[in-house]
Amino acid sequence: MEMKIKVEIIARETIKPSSPTPHHLKNYQLSFKDQVIPCGYVRVAFFYASSTLSSSGGDDEHEEKVHVISQRLKVSLSETLTHFYPLAGRFRDNLAVDCNDEGIEFFEARVINCSLSDVLERPKIEGMNPLAPIQPTDHYKAPLLLVQVNYFPCSGVAVSVSMCHKIADGVTLAAFMKGWSDIALGSPNTVVPDFSAALSRYPPRKDIPFRSFTINDTSQKVVPKRFVIEASKIAALKAKTTSVSVPQPTRVEAVTALVWKCAIAASKSRFGGSRSRRPYALMGAVNMRSRFVPPLPKYCFGNVIGAFWAMLDNDDGDYQESQETEDLASLVKRLRKGVEESSKGNKMGMKEDDMELFSQSSWCRFPIYQVDFGWGKPTWVSIIGMLGIVGTTLFDARDGEGVEIWLFLIEEDMALFEADKEFLDYASPNPSALYKQVVPPVDGSW
The missing domain is CATH 3.30.559.10 (Chloramphenicol acetyltransferase-like domain)
Known part of the structure; x- marks a missing residue:
């Protein structure tokens, strides 16, 4: 036990x-x-x-x-x-x-x-x-x-x-x-x-009700798992996701595309090998501070976030078993396009209940490994909780190059995900947080 x-x-x-x-x-x-x-x-x-x-x-x-x-x-x-x-x-x-x-x-x-x-x-x-x-x-x-x-x-x-x-x-x-x-x-x-x-x-409005956080769907148990992709594997993954449209994908784009692709594959298996009748959607948060013209201050207080969407639609000509859903580079293109459109204020026109929604958030490049109270920098940093929402949260590994993946999936999908050979070619399931680490530098881009 x-x-x-x-x-x-x-x-x-x-x-x-x-x-x-x-x-x-x-x-x-x-x-x-x-x-x-x-x-x-x-x-x-x-x-x-x-x-x-x-x-x-x-x-x-x-x-x-x-x-x-x-x-x-x-x-x-x-x-x-x-x-x-x-x-x-x-x-x-x-x-x-x-x-x-x-x-x-x-x-x-x-x-x-x-x-x-x-x-x-x-x-x-x-x-x-x-x-x-x-x-x-x-x-x-x-x-x-x-x-x-x-x-x-x-x-x-x-x-x-x-x-x-x-x-x-x-x-x-x-x-x-x-x-x-x-x-x-x-x-x-x-x-x-x-x-x-x-x-x-973001001027306030007087007609917005005060809401508490709730999980809408409690019919299926969401379980958490931790994976880590080391720096050497990140380099190989980025090379695989490179395209003419995105010649230099970021760590976050490459890892997110891999995780989303494998999550879609797990969902397909749950539907007996065929895709869901609903489109697959990825929703992520975007720090908008540096994206405004002129940019907002780096330490602007509050919720200064936008949402990006990437969609694999049933009516999309690229939505084929052997094309977009199997091509990491194409998924990265969709991610990049979604983030660019979020900066323009474009919004998703569908309701969450009408799609297979996968959420993403990233803490990469946040200076969390610089938090030193006088007894050294952290050995490890972890989120706590966040159960109930299907998706992933990404953190820097302590070396600043690798990525920690905190994955939240319904129980059946997680079992399929953990057996996905493509994913396991890059990611290690829950390795020790005591491995040799080097604290990443802060470059001001977080």
Whole structure:
């Protein structure tokens, strides 16, 4: 039986900004993009296995290290909240956040049944939920940010962050983590959020209802699996996806095309070897900050995302068993076209119920492996949860060249996917997160 992580909460505290939010900033308006996002939480865990966290002198030394870690995180977090002040507020309605400095929830927990090396040797997505705070349900009273620091026996720490998606996207979360780690290190704070640019691009509307995140279809169980494509295999995959139209596909385009192609193949097998009566659609998120003319600030706060669509339609002349669905280069062309059209504001004209929908999001090139609180950069970074939606989330491997694939499929499709020879020619099923790694550089393009 698979071991499940067990934790004991040893402390809970409300962390408030180190200085009060000025009166003229008390009302933070949501943009239209914020308004339409359901109220759920994005949860990410940062695992640290640095030797500086080891305790060889017994319980007293371990408790002293825990105290030092706790104080550093809490003090720096309080200061960081002065720069990201809306996160310390509460939703007033679907138009604004009351920046009242009520603060965020900070939990500390002791892992009681496994070591950090146990977790990293064979990571299990579905077993990590105890490492993150329980997601709030009363969204008007709930904190917009929750942090849980997990102390492993003898050595190792996991810092998990849950940020309300309704107020911030993944780019904002990554910016917050960079700002927090800068302050924890005593370095100059290089992250200056912009709180008005998104609003100028996406003016709010008064007729948008406040929605909670729900899974529409609960009839089929969605299971998660983790795969990794190493740098050498990425190079071969990119070569296979090259075409005249896309002579230099990105890592994300190449990996996404491979995963989507294999997901379609699994779906076909489920339908007895023939395609679904509905078209296959891929929907992904696009960071729009750099795509506007002129571009928005790099640290523009909020949900500044567009959606791209790629479609294999039943009425499409290219939709043949031996053509588009079997050709990675053609799928990459469709992906590239979908992203380009998203920048023009083009939208999908179909309802989700009318298609076989596969979702995609990418955290590649986000500086998540630069989050150093004073005991080194993360050994590994992981999302937590996100079950129920068929699709994939991509992360950089720690070397900055490989790609981690977090895949979510219905149970029957996953079994077929795991046996797909083409996919396994590139991807390794759930390798150790303790493999030799080099922290990737940050190039500013994230």
